[in-house]
Amino acid sequence: MARKSALVVDDSKSARVILSRMLEKYDIEVDMAESAEQAIEYLKTNRPDAIFMDHLMPGMDGLQAVQAIKGNPQTAMIPIMMYTSQEGELYVGQARALGAMGVLPKQVRPVDVSKVLYELHLLPDRRDMAEPALAPVELDSGIAVERPPQQRSAAGGAGDWGRRVEAAVKDQAVDIRRFIVASLDSFSTRIISDVRSAMPIQGVDPIAPPPKPPKPVWPWVSAIAAVFAVAVAFAAAWLMSRNELARTHAEIAGLQSANAELQRARVDLAAAVKDLTAALSTLNPSPASAAPGGSAAAPMAARAELVPYGEIAFDRGRADVLRDMLAKLEAQGFHGVVKISSSAGLFCLSGNATDGYVPAPPTLPINRCDMIGNPLDEALSGQQRQSLAFANLVAGVRQRTSGAITVALESTGTAHAATPYPIRTDSLTAGEWNRAAAANNRVEFSAESSTP
Numbered sequence: 001m002a003r004k005s006a007l008v009v010d011d012s013k014s015a016r017v018i019l020s021r022m023l024e025k026y027d028i029e030v031d032m033a034e035s036a037e038q039a040i041e042y043l044k045t046n047r048p049d050a051i052f053m054d055h056l057m058p059g060m061d062g063l064q065a066v067q068a069i070k071g072n073p074q075t076a077m078i079p080i081m082m083y084t085s086q087e088g089e090l091y092v093g094q095a096r097a098l099g100a101m102g103v104l105p106k107q108v109r110p111v112d113v114s115k116v117l118y119e120l121h122l123l124p125d126r127r128d129m130a131e132p133a134l135a136p137v138e139l140d141s142g143i144a145v146e147r148p149p150q151q152r153s154a155a156g157g158a159g160d161w162g163r164r165v166e167a168a169v170k171d172q173a174v175d176i177r178r179f180i181v182a183s184l185d186s187f188s189t190r191i192i193s194d195v196r197s198a199m200p201i202q203g204v205d206p207i208a209p210p211p212k213p214p215k216p217v218w219p220w221v222s223a224i225a226a227v228f229a230v231a232v233a234f235a236a237a238w239l240m241s242r243n244e245l246a247r248t249h250a251e252i253a254g255l256q257s258a259n260a261e262l263q264r265a266r267v268d269l270a271a272a273v274k275d276l277t278a279a280l281s282t283l284n285p286s287p288a289s290a291a292p293g294g295s296a297a298a299p300m301a302a303r304a305e306l307v308p309y310g311e312i313a314f315d316r317g318r319a320d321v322l323r324d325m326l327a328k329l330e331a332q333g334f335h336g337v338v339k340i341s342s343s344a345g346l347f348c349l350s351g352n353a354t355d356g357y358v359p360a361p362p363t364l365p366i367n368r369c370d371m372i373g374n375p376l377d378e379a380l381s382g383q384q385r386q387s388l389a390f391a392n393l394v395a396g397v398r399q400r401t402s403g404a405i406t407v408a409l410e411s412t413g414t415a416h417a418a419t420p421y422p423i424r425t426d427s428l429t430a431g432e433w434n435r436a437a438a439a440n441n442r443v444e445f446s447a448e449s450s451t452p
Contacts, residue, residue: 003027003028003029004027004028004029004049004050004122005028005029005030005031005048005049006023006028006029006030006031006048006049006050006051006052006122007030007031007032007033007039007042007043007046007048007050007051007052008020008023008030008031008032008033008052008083009032009033009034009035009036009038009039009051009052009053009054009057009062009065009083010032010034010052010054010057010083011034011035011054011057011058011381012054012379012381013034014353014375014378014379015054015083015106015379016032016034017353018353018354018356019052019083019108020032021353021354022108022110022113022354023113023117025110026113026114026117026122026123028117028122031046031048035057035058035059035060036053036057036059036060036061036062036064036065036068037059037060039051039053039065040065040068040069043069043072043074043075043078047075047078048078049078049079049120049121049122050078050079050080050081050120050122051069051078051079051080051081052080052081052082052083052104053065053066053080053081053082053083053084053100054082054083054084055082055084055086056084056086056381056383056384062082062084063094063095063098066080066082066095066098066099066100067098067099069099070098070099076099079101079120079121080099080100080101081100081101081102081103081104081116081120082095082100082102082103082104083104083106084103084104084105084106084384085105085106085107085312085380085384085387086103086387086388087103087105087387087388088387088388088389090388090389091103091388101119101120102116102119104116106379107310107356107376109356110355161248161252165241165244165245165248166245168241169238169241169242169245261361261363262358262361264361264362265359265360265361265362265431268362268431269359269362269431269434269438272431272434272435272438273306273308273438276306276435276438276439277306280304280306302444302445302446303321303325303444303445303446304418304442304443304444304445305317305318305321305442305443305444305445306438306439306441306442307342307441307442307443308438308441309345309347309359309374309376309437309438309441310376312376312380312384312385312386312387313342313344313377313385313386313411313443314340314342314385314386314387314390314409314443315386315387315389315390316387318340318390318443319387319389319390319393321445322338322340322390322393322394322407322445323393325338325445325447326338326393326397326405326407329405329447330397330400330401330405334404334405334447334449335404335405335449335450335451336405336406336447336448336449336450336451337405337406337407337408337447337448337450338405338406338407338408338445338446338447339408339410339445339446339447339448340407340408340409340410340443340444340445341409341410341411341412341416341443341444341446342385342409342410342411342412342442342443342444343411343412343413343414343415343416343417343418343440343441343442343443343444344374344377344411344413344414344440344441345374345414345436345437345438345439345440345441345442346372346373346374346414346421346437346440347359347372347373347374347433347434347437347438347441348360348364348366348369348372348430348433348434348437349369349370349371349372349373349375350364350369350370351370351371352370353375357370357371357375359430359434360430360434361430361431362429362430362431362434363429363430363431364429364430365426365427365428365429365430366424366425366428366429366430366432366433367424367426369430372433373414374414374441377411377413377414385409385411386409394407394409414440416440417436417440418439418440418442419436419439419440420436421433421436421437421440422436
C-alpha cells in the first residue's frame with residue numbers, strides 16, 4: 001500500500017514539529033508550511049492525502065485558507081482538519097460550514113491523533129482486517145476440520161491484553177495436542193495396515209507366487225520423529241509465550257502503580273489550587289457599590305484568578321469573571337478601561353516534546369524534573385491566548401457601550417511572579433515548587449475610570 005502523506009500548516013515551529021512527529025509514528029510522510037499562502041502555493045504542484053490547518057496566522061488565517069482550497073476544483077477533494085487551540089460549538093460549526101472535517105486541539109493526545117487518522121482514511125479500517133468466521137485446518141489424515149478463529153476483544157486496557165495473551169497461549173496448546181493426536185492416529189493406522197498385509201496367510205497355495213516383501217517401516221519412524229520434533233518446537237514456543245506473558249503482567253503492575261501516583265499528584269495539586277483560590281478571595285474584597293446621592297461609582301477592586309496548567313489564559317472561568325465584572329460596571333455607569341493581565345508560572349514538568357508535558361509527581365525531587373517552564377504559554381501567540389468566546393465578549397462590550405468601556409489585554413509571561421519560588425535545594429520537591437507556580441499562573445482584572 002502506498003505511503004500516505006499530509007501537509008501541516010502552522011506559523012508556530014514547535015506546533016508543526018510536535019504534530020509531524022506524531023504523524024510520522026503512523027508511517028505518514030509529512031510536509032510543513034508556515035503560512036496559508038505558502039500552503040496554497042505548495043498545493044499547486046502537490047496533492048497530500050490530508051491537510052492539518054492552524055487558525056490564527058499572520059496574513060491569511062486558517063478559515064480563509066480552507067475557503068480558498070475548497071473553492072478550487074483541483075484541491076476541493078483534499079480533506080482538511082483544523083489544528084488549533086480554538087474550541088466551542090460555534091467555531092466547530094463555522095469550520096465545518098467552510099469545508100473542514102473537524103477540529104484537532106493542539107493539546108492533543110496520541111489516541112486523539114489515531115481517531116482523526118481513521119476519520120481521514122489515513123489508516124486502514126479495522127474492519128478490513130477482520131478474520132473469517134471459520135478457517136479450514138488440513139490434517140495429515142486427510143480430514144479437514146473447520147474451527148472458529150480466536151476471538152479478539154475490542155475493549156482496550158492493560159488487563160484485557162494480559163487475558164488475551166493467556167487465552168491465545170491456551171488455544172495454541174489445544175491446537176498442538178489435536179495436531180499431534182490426529183497425526184499419531186493416522187500413522188498408527190497406516191502401520192497396522194502395512195504389517196497385516198506383510199504377514200503370511202495360512203492355507204495359501206504353495207504354487208502361488210511368493211507374497212510381496214513387506215514395506216520398510218523406517219519412513220514411518222522418521223515421520224513420527226518429525227512429529228515429535230514439531231511438538232518440541234511448539235512446546236518451546238509455548239514456554240516463550242508464557243515468559244512473555246509474565247513480563248507483560250509485571251509491566252502492567254508497574255503502569256498501574258505509576259498511574260496511581262499520578263492520580264495522587266493530581267489530587268494534591270487540585271487541593272493546593274483550591275487553598276490558594278480561597279486565600280486570594282479573602283484578600284480581594286467585593287467591589288464597592290455605587291455611592292449614595294447619585295455620585296460617581298467607586299472604582300472596582302482588582303481581582304485575580306488562577307489558571308490551571310494546560311489551559312489558555314483568556315478562556316473558561318476567566319470569561320465568566322469578565323462577564324460578571326462588565327455587568328456590574330455597566331450597571332454603575334462606568335466609563336474607562338478594564339485591564340486584564342496574564343502571567344505564566346514556571347512548573348516542574350515530566351515528559352518530552354513529542355508526547356507532551358504534565359506536572360511532575362509531588363514527591364519527585366526538583367533536580368529530576370524533565371523541564372521547568374510553561375511550554376503552552378511559550379508556544380501561543382497573542383491572539384491564541386484567548387478563546388473565540390472570550391474575544392466575542394471583549395468585542396461585544398465595546399459595541400454595546402459605544403466605546404464607554406474598553407478591554408485591554410496584556411501578557412507578562414513569566415517575568416511577573418506574584419508568589420516567590422522556593423530556593424532550590426536537594427530536599428526541595430516538585431509539589432512545593434508547583435504550589436508557587438500554580439499561584440503565579442494567573443490572570444488579574446482591574447478597572448481604571450476615565451471620569452475625573
